[in-house]
Amino acid sequence: MLEKIDQAASALARARKTVALTGAGISVESGIPPFRGKGGLWEKYDPMKYAHISAFEQRPDEVWKVLFSDLKTVMKKAGPNDGHHGLFRLEKMGKLQTVITQNIDGLHQKAGSSDVIEFHGTFATQSCTICQRGFITEQIDLAEIPPRCDCGGILRPNVVLFGETIGYDQLKRSQILASTCDVMLVVGTSATVEPAASLPVIAKRAGSYIIEINPEKTPLSYHFSDAILLGKAGSIMRKLVSALEDIL
Numbered sequence: 749m750l751e752k753i754d755q756a757a758s759a760l761a762r763a764r765k766t767v768a769l770t771g772a773g774i775s776v777e778s779g780i781p782p783f784r785g786k787g788g789l790w791e792k793y794d795p796m797k798y799a800h801i802s803a804f805e806q807r808p809d810e811v812w813k814v815l816f817s818d819l820k821t822v823m824k825k826a827g828p829n830d831g832h833h834g835l836f837r838l839e840k841m842g843k844l845q846t847v848i849t850q851n852i853d854g855l856h857q858k859a860g861s862s863d864v865i866e867f868h869g870t871f872a873t874q875s876c877t878i879c880q881r882g883f884i885t886e887q888i889d890l891a892e893i894p895p896r897c898d899c900g901g902i903l904r905p906n907v908v909l910f911g912e913t914i915g916y917d918q919l920k921r922s923q924i925l926a927s928t929c930d931v932m933l934v935v936g937t938s939a940t941v942e943p944a945a946s947l948p949v950i951a952k953r954a955g956s957y958i959i960e961i962n963p964e965k966t967p968l969s970y971h972f973s974d975a976i977l978l979g980k981a982g983s984i985m986r987k988l989v990s991a992l993e994d995i996l
């Protein structure tokens with residue numbers, strides 16, 4: 749494994765432009781469960797019943813009572829871990845330009861990363877479904893479910909639910925970054941949900957070196973990843989940053 753980490757560190761050292769694509773796995777060590785696999789949210793809740801826009805439109809009270817209140821509790825307690833800190837360290841070393849994250853937990857920003865594309869939006873803020881007024885999730889009192897705006901409208905988190913499209917700017921910018929980077933760090937994603945899962949494919953086809961960090965292999969591992977660093981994000985990122993510091 750050390751040799752693979754050294755290879756990945758040399759690719760980062762040579763790179764002029766590196767981007768990261770992160771998924772729920774990078775936040776597991778912060779206490780936020782992943783969606784799939786052992787202990788995954790979708791093992792607990794059917795995503796089509798609780799995380800699809802039509803489910804929210806038909807039964808907002810149930811979606812808030814079951815999924816959104818669970819997310820609010822879990823995210824309130826969570827802080828960045830060594831995976832997030834490692835990516836910020838790379839940014840400080842001038843070796844990471846942008847983090848494209850599928851996560852809605854805001855932990856990359858809390859770790860200090862300054863250029864984060866929230867591909868699936870954010871749970872940190874809410875909007876009124878009638879007047880669009882904005883709210884901070886942490887300040888919402890869930891005494892009333894679903895929470896409402898003064899105008900009577902039901903609040904919803906500013907996330908991309910199943911059945912909704914990715915924001916045009918987030919998608920466009922991410923695709924441009926994927927097609928122009930020298931290295932893409934893919935951390936903690938099952939690489940199964942489109943269009944995020946295509947970003948490493950775009951990068952590979954444009955000639956980038958793909959470094960994948962995950963305790964398990966994913967569909968990317970067999971045909972696209974150049975360095976597969978099997979392990980948890982926190983420990984692998986610590987080793988990768990230290991190997992890069994030895995080179996630079």
Ligand code: APR
Binds near residue numbers: 785
């Ligand atoms: N460090 C790194 N990776 C980890 C860790 C860890 N400590 N623990 C688990 N993983 C890996 C798992 O092996 C898995 O490959 O993280 C991945 C989590 O996969 P998912 O739960 O599918 O999360 P993600 O890939 O982000 O899902 C994409 O699907 O449901 C939608 O909108 C949701 O953004 C999410 C999207």
